[in-house]
Amino acid sequence: MQEHVAIASRHDRVRAAWAQHLAASREAILLGVARCAQRRRALVIGAGDCLDVPVEDLATAFGQVVLADVVVSPVARGLARRFCGRVQCANWDATGALSLLAAEGDTINPAEVQRIFERADPGPPPGGEPDLVVSANCLSQLGLVPGHSLPTAAVDKELPGRCAVAAARRHLDWLAERSGVRVLLADVARLNIAPDGRELKREGLRERFGVRPPDRVWRWDLAPIPEWAQDFHRVHEVGMWIDGP
Ligand SMILES: C[S@@+](CC[C@H](N)C(=O)[O-])C[C@H]1O[C@@H](n2cnc3c(N)ncnc32)[C@H](O)[C@@H]1O
DSSP: OHHHHHHHHHHHHSHHHHHHHHHHHHHHHHHHHHTOSOOSEEEEETOTTOTTOOHHHHHHHOSEEEEEESSOOHHHHHHHHHTTTTEEEEEOOSSSOHHHHHHHOTTOOHHHHHHHHHHOOOOSOTTSSOSEEEEESOGGGTTHHHHHHSGGGGTOTTHHHHHHHHHHHHHHHHHHTOSSEEEEEEEEEEEEEOTTSOEEEEEEOHHHHTOOOOSEEEEEEEEOTTSSOSSOEEEEEEEEEEEOO
16 A cells, blocks of 8 residues: 555656656557457556556446456546446455465565465456456566565565566466456666666566567656655666467
């Protein structure tokens, strides 16, 4: 929930810097819509506040739109009310691991945590098998955020990163099992950019997650100075992949 509030309030502060990324994400989703021969159901995973999701277009194109997130936001609930009957919210954990981790308690060891993320089953898609499934800019967060909150991460600093890789790979396998059109929007790299435009640091994610080169790439000016740091802009390279029939 904290994560969600942080995203919404940063968007309020740096709206103009995010505009291009949000427009590119919505356009990618519409490319996915155009590929769908059948338009019974669309599923959006990591829907959040739907800043990057063209909900009205989806509600026009599909009989049912499911907005799934581990935290259903008030914005998503408002969209469900606005497009009453066509848009629904689902409180759903895309990793399938969070309830297992909660049941294990604080004494769980790092190897066991990683094993849970690797093997957990999120189950069938909420709402039923979709004709379009969108994974909306959540891939790199799936294991990272819960990984950081585990007590055992205090002694094993690499644990959140390993959880992120395990959860991302598991999500990609789950997506590949879907029969409909799949649109993946995800971070390809995290960059620190100096005020003069020099690239100070690049952390590549694509190879780590084991995903092919994206069909399109753009930059998301996630945290312009001084949001994240006084001396560099935090920028993500975002990729989009479209697969399926
Ligand atoms: C960077 S935000 C994506 C932006 C969002 N599509 C929007 O436009 O507001 C990542 C989203 O993934 C969601 N998320 C994180 N872990 C998740 C999980 N295990 N299952 C489902 N959603 C998750 C977060 O709650 C957050 O809303």
